[in-house]
Amino acid sequence: MTGAVQWIAEAVQEILQISGLTLQTLLVLCATFLLACAVFKRSGNLPPYPAGRVPVLGHLLTLGRAPHFNHLKLTAWRRKYGDVFTVRMGMKDVVVLNGYTAVKDALVDRSELFATKLPSYLFDAMVGFGQDIIAARWGPGFRQRKRFATTVLRKLGMKVGRGSIEDNIREEANCLRNRITEKNGQPFDIAHDVTVAVANIICSMAFGRRYDSEDETFRELSKAIATVVFQLGTVRIGNVFPLLRFIPVVNRPAINAWKESSKVEHVIREEISRHREHLDRENPRDFLDFCLLELEQREKVDGLTEENVVYMTGDLFFAGTETTATTLLWSLLYMILNPDIQNKVHDELDAVVGASLPALSHRPQLPYVNACLLEVMRIRTLVPLSGLATTQEVKVREFDIPKGTKV
CATH class of the missing domain: 1.20.5 (Single alpha-helices involved in coiled-coils or other helix-helix interfaces)
Structure with missing residues (x-):
């Protein structure tokens, strides 16, 4: 030696x-x-890179500064490079899949091979480093938590009959209608009222209660959720270059998002304490009740902890509130911009529903209303780029995608 x-x-x-x-x-x-x-x-047999890659930054300059329009650039590249190609995001390779066949192969036929998440320093900190569902890494714990949460939400969720969340939705829709009526036809910004209605539906599922729109706790909760979602959209560059989180001023959005997420966490912990005091083990009423029973019985999720419950409940708010409210706001805007279509929607609702509120049982009789909602979600997709990562080395077409590659 x-x-x-x-x-x-x-x-x-x-x-x-x-x-x-x-x-x-x-x-x-x-x-x-x-x-x-x-x-x-570069890995040995990755799909081809589009032109425009530079050292350190990769394709970031080519993609442009507006992340919500990146999918348009990727669509243009698809025409030149095919359904499978590689984009360099900073120092990392990201494989892009386009087209029905390639996407179905990954997300449906071989979904377990594309099922994990890569580290995201800000989001991981907000959800206990994978203790939730949305940001959790692939493995037995994630699968059990996801299966448990899906089962509970189905029991609480959109179905015809007893125990459905439909009654809560109709109640909030009626409150929203009354708020609009109070304006006497005067113009106003409806965004806050729509967000309140959606957030109260999530509260009904998670906590078994609704809040008055002027309730201080509820206002803080709604504001915190909106702030977190907005700030997450501004710190994407931090996921490409994680060291930026240590630079003052640059890391301010991340710090703000973390502070606001802690407010949501505080409300959830208070609700857990309240639910423990009034838990009816024979008749669980909401998501927290089912979670507390599972903490006692340990039947479906190995090693479930109260921390898991906090972050899983947070997922309901972060994933459900802003997304649903924004979709409704786009729907209203398109109704205003297209009065002929608005009239057709109105006529169909009058013919099927009449003067009452719509119910889930009306849905098969409202094909035009359903078509309009689907069209809004097509042309204003809230998450145009879904990001997963490979759980092992995967063969896609003639290419080899290494384990842990974002797709």
Whole structure:
């Protein structure tokens, strides 16, 4: 061992003498070489890169500054490079799938191979580093929590008959209608009222109660959720370059999002304490009741903890409130911009529903209303780019996608 070290030292000294370099210069050159290798490193058989890739930034400059329009650039690249290609996001490769066949193969036929999440420093901190469902890594714990939560939400959710959340939705819809009536035809911004209605439906499912729109706790909860969702959209560059979270000013949106998410967490913990005091084990009423029973019985989710319950409940608010409210607001805007279509929707509702509120049982009789809602979600997709990662090395077409690659 000593002889090998001595041989290396002598070889380095000889190289320095021949080349005329100093040791510091040699180290700088070596570091530059290693950095260049890291920047241009490419797995052996990845799909092709589109043109426009530069060192360190990858395709970020080509994609542009507006992340919500990235899917348009990817669509343009699809025409040139096909249904499967690779985009360099900073120092990381992201494989892009386009088209029905390629997407169905990944998300349906082989979904378990594309089922994990990559680290996202801000979102991970907000959800207990994978203790929830949305950001959890693939594994038995994630599968059990997801299956449990899905079963509970079906019991509480949209179905015809006893125990459906439909009654809560109709109640909130009636409150929203009354708020609009109070304006006497005067113009106003309906965004807050729509968000209140949606948030109260989530509260009904999660907590078994609704709040008055002026309730201080409820207003803080709604504001915190909106702030977190907005700030998450502004810190995407931090996921590409995680070291930016240590830079003052640049990391301010991330700090704000984390502070606001802690307010949501505080409300959920208070509700858990309240539910424990009034838990009816024979008749669970809401999501927290079912979770508390599972914490006692340990039947469906191995090792479920109260922390899991907090972050799983938070998922309901972060994933359900802003998304649903924004979809409704787009729907209202398109009704205003297209009065002929609004009249057709109105006529169908009058013919089927009449003066009462719509019910889930009316849905099969409202094909035009359903078509309009689906069209809104098509042209204003809230999450145009869904990001998963491979759980092992995967063959896609003629390409090899390494384990842990974002897709």
